[in-house]
Every structure is written in C-alpha cells, then in structure tokens.
Amino acid sequence: MLWGFRRRQLLLSNAITEWLKGGHTQQQIVLMISVMVGVCTGLTAFVLKWIIKHIQLLLTSSFQKSEANWEYLVYPAIGILITMLFVKYIVRGDISHGVTKILYAMSRGRSRIKSHNRWSSVIASAITIGFGGSVGAEAPIVLTGSAWGSEMGKRFHLPPNIMMLLVGCGAAGAIAGVFKAPIAGVMFVIEVLMLELNMASLLPLLTTSITSVCVSYALYGTSPQFDFNLTKEFSIDIIPACILLGIICGLISLYFTRTTNWFEGIFGKLPNRFYKFLLGASVLSTMIFFFPAMYGEGYDVINQLINNASAEEITSHSLFYGGETNMLLYLTLVVIFKVFATTATNGGGGCGGTFAPSLFLGCIAGFVFAHVWDMALGLEYGTSGYVSAKNCGLYGMAGLMSGVMHAPMTGIFLIAELTGGYKLFVPLMIVSVVSFLVINMFEPHSIYAMRLARRGELLTHDKDKAILTILNLEALIERDYKTLNPNMELSQITGVIAKSHRNIFPVVDSTGFFLGVVSLDSLRIVMFRTELYHNYTVRSFMKEPPALLNINDTLEIVTKKFEDTNAWNLPIVDNDNKYVGFISRAGLFNSYRRTLKDFSKE
Numbered sequence: 001m002l003w004g005f006r007r008r009q010l011l012l013s014n015a016i017t018e019w020l021k022g023g024h025t026q027q028q029i030v031l032m033i034s035v036m037v038g039v040c041t042g043l044t045a046f047v048l049k050w051i052i053k054h055i056q057l058l059l060t061s062s063f064q065k066s067e068a069n070w071e072y073l074v075y076p077a078i079g080i081l082i083t084m085l086f087v088k089y090i091v092r093g094d095i096s097h098g099v100t101k102i103l104y105a106m107s108r109g110r111s112r113i114k115s116h117n118r119w120s121s122v123i124a125s126a127i128t129i130g131f132g133g134s135v136g137a138e139a140p141i142v143l144t145g146s147a148w149g150s151e152m153g154k155r156f157h158l159p160p161n162i163m164m165l166l167v168g169c170g171a172a173g174a175i176a177g178v179f180k181a182p183i184a185g186v187m188f189v190i191e192v193l194m195l196e197l198n199m200a201s202l203l204p205l206l207t208t209s210i211t212s213v214c215v216s217y218a219l220y221g222t223s224p225q226f227d228f229n230l231t232k233e234f235s236i237d238i239i240p241a242c243i244l245l246g247i248i249c250g251l252i253s254l255y256f257t258r259t260t261n262w263f264e265g266i267f268g269k270l271p272n273r274f275y276k277f278l279l280g281a282s283v284l285s286t287m288i289f290f291f292p293a294m295y296g297e298g299y300d301v302i303n304q305l306i307n308n309a310s311a312e313e314i315t316s317h318s319l320f321y322g323g324e325t326n327m328l329l330y331l332t333l334v335v336i337f338k339v340f341a342t343t344a345t346n347g348g349g350g351c352g353g354t355f356a357p358s359l360f361l362g363c364i365a366g367f368v369f370a371h372v373w374d375m376a377l378g379l380e381y382g383t384s385g386y387v388s389a390k391n392c393g394l395y396g397m398a399g400l401m402s403g404v405m406h407a408p409m410t411g412i413f414l415i416a417e418l419t420g421g422y423k424l425f426v427p428l429m430i431v432s433v434v435s436f437l438v439i440n441m442f443e444p445h446s447i448y449a450m451r452l453a454r455r456g457e458l459l460t461h462d463k464d465k466a467i468l469t470i471l472n473l474e475a476l477i478e479r480d481y482k483t484l485n486p487n488m489e490l491s492q493i494t495g496v497i498a499k500s501h502r503n504i505f506p507v508v509d510s511t512g513f514f515l516g517v518v519s520l521d522s523l524r525i526v527m528f529r530t531e532l533y534h535n536y537t538v539r540s541f542m543k544e545p546p547a548l549l550n551i552n553d554t555l556e557i558v559t560k561k562f563e564d565t566n567a568w569n570l571p572i573v574d575n576d577n578k579y580v581g582f583i584s585r586a587g588l589f590n591s592y593r594r595t596l597k598d599f600s601k602e
Helices: 002-021 026-060 075-091 098-107 120-130 138-155 160-179 182-191 199-220 236-269 273-290 299-305 324-347 355-377 389-405 408-419 422-440 450-454 463-470 490-498 555-565 585-600
Strands: 504-508 514-519 569-573 579-584
Touching (some): 026 160, 075 120, 098 138, 098 160, 138 355, 160 199, 182 408, 236 273, 236 389, 236 422, 299 389, 504 579, 514 569, 555 569
C-alpha cells in the first residue's frame, strides 16, 4: 500500500513537472518554481516554530519563577542525545552549519543540496531547541528552503546559474517566512550567501520572499513578530551613544566569532560522538541551569527587554532573581557565557544556528548598555542624551547581526521589519555600520564564510574569484600523458613517444612518485640516432617542471602559478608527491570562459 502511494505521488509530481515545462520559457519556469519554493518554506517555518513552541510548553509550563529549576540540568542533555541519535541512525550524514553548507554547495557542489535536508534539519533542530538547546532555528530553515530550491532545480534540469538562484530563493523565503521580513530575506541572500544581484535574479528572490511572507500571514497573522511600541523617537543628541554601542557590538561580535571557533576546535579534537556529547551536554546544562535565559532561542527574553518587563520577570527561574542590580549582573554574564552554550549545543550533537543567538546577544548588550550609559551620566527620561533601553535593544540586535554575519543591511531591515520600528532607521544604520567596520578590521569574513575562506572555497561578489571558486580542479586534470621510468633507455623512450600525442612526458618511479618531466624538444637531436639508443636513459633528459601543482591547490593558486611561470602545462601531484596528471593553460581558460558565460547568463 505504501509503495502504491509513493508511486502515485511520483506520477503526480512528474505530471506537474511536464506541465510546467511544456510551452513555458525558462524565466517563466523559474518564477513558477519561486512561488512553489515560497509556499514550501513558509509552511516549513510554521511547522518548525509550532513544534518548538509546544515542546517547550510541555516541558517548562510548571517551572517556578522565583527559584532555580533542576530540570534545566536534564532537558537540554536529553534533546542533544535524541538529536545525535537521529542524525547518526536515521539521517546518516552531517546536517550542522546549515548556512556554511549552502555556501559550499553554491561554490563547489554546483548548488546541489542533499534531498534529506528538506526535512532532516527541521526535525533535528525542533528536538534540539524544544528541549532547550541554546541555538536558533533560522539556519536549519534556511538550509531546508535552499534544499527545496535545489531539489526543484534538479527536477527541471536547470543550468548551474539558475540552480544557484533557486538555492538563494529558498534561503530568502526561509528568512522572510520566519520573521515576516521579505526585504531582509533578499538582503540576507545578497550579503551572506553573496549571490550576485541583477534584474533577472531580483524578481525570483522577491517572488519567493513575498510568497513565503503571505503564507506566514495566513498562518500567524500580519502583526510583527515582536510587540514593540515606540516611546522615544530618534534625536540627534544620542548619536555618540549609538557610535559607542556600535563599537561595543563589533567587539562582542569578534569575541563571539573567535570563541566559537576556539571551542569548536576543542570538540573537533575529541575522538568520537560520545565524548562530544558528554562535553556538550555538561556545558549546556550547566549554562542553562545558572542562566535560564539561554534556554532555547531566547525570543521570550527579547520580548521582555523591548517591552519594559520588570527585573523580577527578566531574572525569573534563576539564582539571580531580584532587582535591577541583579538583573544587570545576570544579563552581563549571559553575554559572556552565551557563546559557550551555543557552541556546546552544536558541538555536542545538536542542530541549530547562530542567527537567533546573535539577535539575543545584541538585544541584551544594547539593553545593558543603555542602563549603564544613563546611570554613568546621571541622565533621566526626557533629558538630552538619554537613551531608551528598549530602543537600544533593537540597535544592539542590528549591531550583532551586522558584526557576526557581516550583513549590515540585513540587520537594519530585519529589525525594522521584525518590530515595525521604521522610525529608528538612522540609529539602526549607525550601530550596524560601526559594528561592521569594527569587526572587519579583525575578521574579513562572517562566521558562516570563514571556514570556506580558509580553504579557498568561498564564492564572493568578485566575479573573477567567484568563477575560479566554482570551477572544479578535478575536472581540469588531463590524465592521458604517457609516463616514463627514470631508468628507461633511449630505445624504449622512442617506443613510448610513438604511442603518444603529447610532447611532454612525466617521469615517475615504480611507486608512482613524481621525479620530473622530459620534453620532446630535448629528445629531437638524438631520438633518430639508433647507435645512441643504449647510451642514454631518461635521467639524461629529465628536468624539473617550471612549477608543481598540488591536488589541494585552489584554482586561484593554479592560475597564479601559470601566470608566474608562463607555462602551457604543469604537472599535478597528490599529498604524497604521487603523479596525478597535468593541467593545461588552454584547458583552464577554456573552462573559465564557459563558466563565466553560464554564470553571467540572464
């Protein structure tokens, strides 16, 4: 019966595909797919948020507000354990670092994302966050949306440039659907995924974003995600405070990014999943027990901070329950230790992203900054220079997002759309830009992109570098060169030459170890003199190549070596110096031109 259902489902899917293909241009097909991706991402966002909310309600509804709850030591560990087992035995693959996976797929995987990501990331992140994992659901939803775009692109056999666009559409739809923020969705794709924007790509991105937002409106209503009432409008006398807050946000972003990388490195050195789980669960549970604000995504805390909740409400369920002094100490410690809870969640086997933690930390940083600024200067409401704590919470959210993700425009528009706080555009811009400038002095890439940038696998807005990133080194290797042994006599060499159409011959020993090259030009003088056939061996003619390529070299390095040596062909070896083949200048630049043509095609 199940087989029959799947067969009918496949037939229906194929019928829809054929109908869309028939009589429609590629642009029309892309727009229709954009709508479908928008619907899928909007529904996915709703399902994930619904599951997370109800798991949390089930587990925490009976907690006492005025005291610590020992369950915080257990629930997060259970969530990580279940997620780890789900990934290991059901998914059987790695689904962490969702945005990094999308960037890798766009740069090296020709925008092909595994089909299971349409559902696996949703389930894993729902379990992780529902049980208290201190991460966000946005990165898994973005990966899910991009997987829908990739899957539909594969079904219609669309070219790489269109596949890349559809992956971007899925990401834009995911952000738009989760936050009811269509412009922020488009900005995210441009700034974080670094998709090139032109009129051909803008329309599908907007179509997906708008469709996803409409689905969210139908399911959630049209009100912004966060309730926010503006009580103090922007005035020019708070610009110094905004600049200082931007600097602080940039430094916190730098701390968050580098500490995350350091702590991830510790998890990477552990020998197996069990040890990673023990470390992750121990750190996460401890952090949440002392700082319950870290439980889950933290959006409840953001709502409290931007709506003037009492100190008792903000510090509820914790050992810091009390007045304003306790609240400021509590929130400051949360800013310091949140990064450990987030990294421990993912490192221990959970699934989630850094999107929500960035917003969470930014809101707290801005809120605490406003209190300290006003107290230090002795300012009261209505006086010149006074800053609103809840407004600064919004500024900080934009600042941390700008710093951690290197996405100032995304931060500005997202916070404005999340809260309806469009009258705060100027301070949002100031804090976001300053934060971005500060972290950019220390870290040139976002937390998502730095892993790929180190390996030279990052797609960027620089078209030359983008093309070299997209090209596949393995596909450029020419393996039809006849090899020579260093002890071969001239008579044997001529036999090899007679069977080859190349004028270069790599020299390798019996184990395949690369020794050098012999050119046909160096043999011309003696190759027809039979009386010398036993007087010379390969070693007599062998030379070192102008440069040697490694199988792990990036195309940017390969291109530079060709330019530096002016060679037409260069040998390539593996990490053990074993001969692999040759790469030719003509083959490299022919592939570059073809890819550039596809990449730029509208």
